[in-house]
Amino acid sequence: MVSDCNGICASFDRMRDVGSYIATQTAPYKTEDVLCLFDLDMTLTQPDHPAAYIPNLKKHLDIYRSIQSRYPKLDTCLTFCFNFLLPQRLTDNDILSVLASLKMKTIAFTATVTGDFLGTRMEVKRYEDLKRLGLSFEHAFPQSEVILNACPQYRGYYPTYYRGILFSNSERGNTTKGTVLCAFLKTVDYTPKCIILVDDRPKNHADVQAALSQIFPETKSIGIEFNGAANYCPKEISAEDFEAFYADHFERASKLANADTETPAADGDLF
Numbered sequence: 001m002v003s004d005c006n007g008i009c010a011s012f013d014r015m016r017d018v019g020s021y022i023a024t025q026t027a028p029y030k031t032e033d034v035l036c037l038f039d040l041d042m043t044l045t046q047p048d049h050p051a052a053y054i055p056n057l058k059k060h061l062d063i064y065r066s067i068q069s070r071y072p073k074l075d076t077c078l079t080f081c082f083n084f085l086l087p088q089r090l091t092d093n094d095i096l097s098v099l100a101s102l103k104m105k106t107i108a109f110t111a112t113v114t115g116d117f118l119g120t121r122m123e124v125k126r127y128e129d130l131k132r133l134g135l136s137f138e139h140a141f142p143q144s145e146v147i148l149n150a151c152p153q154y155r156g157y158y159p160t161y162y163r164g165i166l167f168s169n170s171e172r173g174n175t176t177k178g179t180v181l182c183a184f185l186k187t188v189d190y191t192p193k194c195i196i197l198v199d200d201r202p203k204n205h206a207d208v209q210a211a212l213s214q215i216f217p218e219t220k221s222i223g224i225e226f227n228g229a230a231n232y233c234p235k236e237i238s239a240e241d242f243e244a245f246y247a248d249h250f251e252r253a254s255k256l257a258n259a260d261t262e263t264p265a266a267d268g269d270l271f
Contacts, residue, residue, distance in 0.1 A: 137164025
């Protein structure tokens with residue numbers, strides 16, 4: 001297992017360095033014994049809008065927290081679903097070449113909720129957006145769709161694997177990335193000797209490491225923190241426009257069915 005208590009073995013700002021590190025770390029293994037998972041948001045892709053650029057989010061974080069405080073029971077996972085409806089861009093120009101160089105099973109991994117969102121099935125939406133960007137992971141496993149009904153439902157839907165993308169269907173309770181990954185591995189009856197997670201958020205690395213250490217203790221876990229989106233900010237946004245953007249997100253999300261929760265995301269969950 002990894003020695004870092006947060007599950008992170010290395011941190012990079014460039015995807016080419018991620019690819020080189022993966023190649024080095026997986027050299028001792030057969031390709032069929034390695035599973036590589038790439039987080040979607042702020043790792044592979046990001047919304048192409050100034051309100052969603054990380055430097056702008058950090059600059060106006062107090063405004064965001066003020067808006068969030070008005071909706072104490074709202075699951076903020078839902079507010080960020082509106083960002084997925086925006087045009088998306090790759091976070092790094094080398095992503096496609098790096099992914100093409102990987103020979104092991106490789107899938108995308110996201111906390112995005114599953115099921116209906118404003119009349120669109122979120123799994124299909126995210127798959128089609130990735131495909132438009134040239135990203136496809138659907139050949140990693142023979143199953144095109146796996147409903148993880150051993151996990152708890154949320155909003156009436158289960159965590160789901162859909163055409164190469166594993167959706168944890170939020171990030172709380174028993175549907176964190178770690179618990180959903182383990183449920184998926186058990187459902188498809190696959191026990192890799194090495195799992196690599198590329199993700200921008202330390203909490204996800206810690207969660208995956210903790211779950212794997214309990215359920216798959218013989219599997220080596222390698223966490224790679226990717227910060228490629230951290231400094232991308234080609235356009236600033238005014239405080240007024242930022243506030244209007246997220247106030248609209250929160251208000252629209254609050255009107256969705258099953259939007260309230262007793263365990264809303266904490267402020268620190270943004271980064």
